[in-house]
Amino acid sequence: MKLYGIPNCDTVKKARTWLAEHGHDYDWHDFKKQGVSAELLAHWADKAGWETLLNRQGTTWRKLDDASKAAVTDAASAIAVMLAQPSAIKRPVLDHNGTITVGFKPDTYNALFSR
Secondary structure, eight states, rough: OOOEEEOHHHHHHHHHHHHHHOOOOOOHHHHHHHTOHHHHHHHHHHHOHHHHOOOOSHHHHHHHHHHHHHHOOOOHHHHHHHHHOOOGGOOOOETTTTTTEOOOOHHHHHHHOOO
């Protein structure tokens, strides 16, 4: 199991706390420091949907100019933005046995780990 995100993100902190409290070990990947590849983003977009993966609520998205926002119309254009601005990736991304979960909600994690 691997958890991707940035350490100072509140939602990532909640996910890490939840995993620790429930006794789940995971590998950590800080995509601000370690980067993220186009291939990995394409895989996540394929599994979870590029619309889910692109964080349109965050400050990174809001700081983009209108032309850049309008240019995001499909997975390829969303991936280009996320490669250039890793903070535009919704966090955290959890890869648990090939299942990709984007964001954190306790109910979602409970369901994922009860399988």
